Amino acid sequence: MVNENGWKELWEHVLIVIPKPAFCDWLNTVLKDQRRMTMEELYEEPLIIKLGRLGKRCNRTTILEKDYLQIMEHEFGSWTGDDSLWPSDRTLEAFHRYFTTKLDSPYRLDNL
Numbered sequence: 001m002v003n004e005n006g007w008k009e010l011w012e013h014v015l016i017v018i019p020k021p022a023f024c025d026w027l028n029t030v031l032k033d034q035r036r037m038t039m040e041e042l043y044e045e046p047l048i049i050k051l052g053r054l055g056k057r058c059n060r061t062t063i064l065e066k067d068y069l070q071i072m073e074h075e076f077g078s079w080t081g082d083d084s085l086w087p088s089d090r091t092l093e094a095f096h097r098y099f100t101t102k103l104d105s106p107y108r109l110d111n112l
Contacts, residue, residue, distance in 0.1 A: 017047040
């Protein structure tokens with residue numbers, strides 16, 4: 001659908017991945033003396049994943065069960081490519097220690 005500005009509107013579901021204090025602690029260990037990150041800084045730019053339109057059966061739990069490892073690898077990897085510095089426990093339970101998520105649906109994205 002095109003709105004009054006001529007922009008194409010896309011109604012999409014998004015998954016918002018928000019770091020928890022455990023992620024901030026890990027990050028500051030990895031950064032060492034470079035600088036210290038605060039939770040406030042991490043909250044300012046959460047990971048937002050465009051999921052497209054989801055069926056009625058799809059929910060946050062089913063998305064995370066399928067994609068949590070890829071999300072973890074992206075988040076840890078965006079700070080260091082050395083995966084030996086990443087937490088060794090990369091289970092779904094560990095994911096929940098490091099991140100909280102919110103499924104927003106539907107979300108209007110204006111495609112300029």
